[in-house]
Amino acid sequence: GFTAEDVVVRLSDREFWIDFLRTRNVPEEQWQGVLEVIDKSEREPREKAAERLGELAEPVFQVLEHGGQSAKLDTIIAGLQQRGLGDFVKVDLRIVRGLAYYTGVVFEAFDRAGKLRAIAGGGRYDNLVAQLSDGAASLPALGFAMGDVVLGELIRENATARAQMEAAVQREQQLDVYIVIAKEERRGDALQQIQQLRDAGYRVDYPLTPAKVGKQFQHAEQLSARVAVIFGEEWPQVKVKNMATGEQGLIEHEHLRARLEELF
Numbered sequence: 001g002f003t004a005e006d007v008v009v010r011l012s013d014r015e016f017w018i019d020f021l022r023t024r025n026v027p028e029e030q031w032q033g034v035l036e037v038i039d040k041s042e043r044e045p046r047e048k049a050a051e052r053l054g055e056l057a058e059p060v061f062q063v064l065e066h067g068g069q070s071a072k073l074d075t076i077i078a079g080l081q082q083r084g085l086g087d088f089v090k091v092d093l094r095i096v097r098g099l100a101y102y103t104g105v106v107f108e109a110f111d112r113a114g115k116l117r118a119i120a121g122g123g124r125y126d127n128l129v130a131q132l133s134d135g136a137a138s139l140p141a142l143g144f145a146m147g148d149v150v151l152g153e154l155i156r157e158n159a160t161a162r163a164q165m166e167a168a169v170q171r172e173q174q175l176d177v178y179i180v181i182a183k184e185e186r187r188g189d190a191l192q193q194i195q196q197l198r199d200a201g202y203r204v205d206y207p208l209t210p211a212k213v214g215k216q217f218q219h220a221e222q223l224s225a226r227v228a229v230i231f232g233e234e235w236p237q238v239k240v241k242n243m244a245t246g247e248q249g250l251i252e253h254e255h256l257r258a259r260l261e262e263l264f
Helices: 014-023 028-040 046-066 071-082 128-132 148-157 159-173 184-199 213-222 253-263
Strands: 007-013 089-091 105-111 120-125 141-146 177-181 227-231 237-242 248-252
Touching: 007 014, 007 071, 014 028, 014 071, 028 046, 071 089, 071 105, 148 159, 177 184, 177 213, 184 227, 184 253, 213 227, 227 253, 237 253, 248 253
Parallel strands: 007 089, 177 227
Antiparallel strands: 007 105, 105 120, 120 141, 227 237, 237 248
């Protein structure tokens, strides 16, 4: 439900900054400290960042304010534009991600209004697997993490996204079958059938405690069950009711799967 007017992914490249530091002969042991200052530059006073950057302050601020050239980012942007996603992304070299294991392209997603914290963030890390495995394996990877609280706030503020989420939740909650246990002595037979149906991939629910038949049907309606199956005095037959049409009929319990396949 989100459009490019609602969210933006800010894209950057740590290798751009590494090349920047190399050309200025900054010692490698100082790279991470500089990157951390750049990462915080949007959230702290310019004077404080300038103090921490020292003689690098002017060229760093020049890049942050006017941009820089990255062939890698140009390629990514071009590919996204070809897929019709270009409006969702902008290059922002202030994004470097504070964690030291990132090695290449990094990104963070935000609401366009800028009212919330980052929705998600991640990037490329080529050396992390080798570091974690003490060199036993080396595999480049890409990963990200999302903030469910921030995403939830954004969804609630967006009517279209909220409606789609509610519809998706309703679809997930809709039952295929509700088992009505009209006679408690049939509960064991019902449970056996419930397990078989669930193993076959059907979404099935049933009353955990004895309840009046009318209340069970009411619960089935609340759960938007498509079919109700009644285990009662007709056993070994069961009654199958189409909850949408009200049509119902008796079948032998061993034929229940076949009947459900016809209905679904």
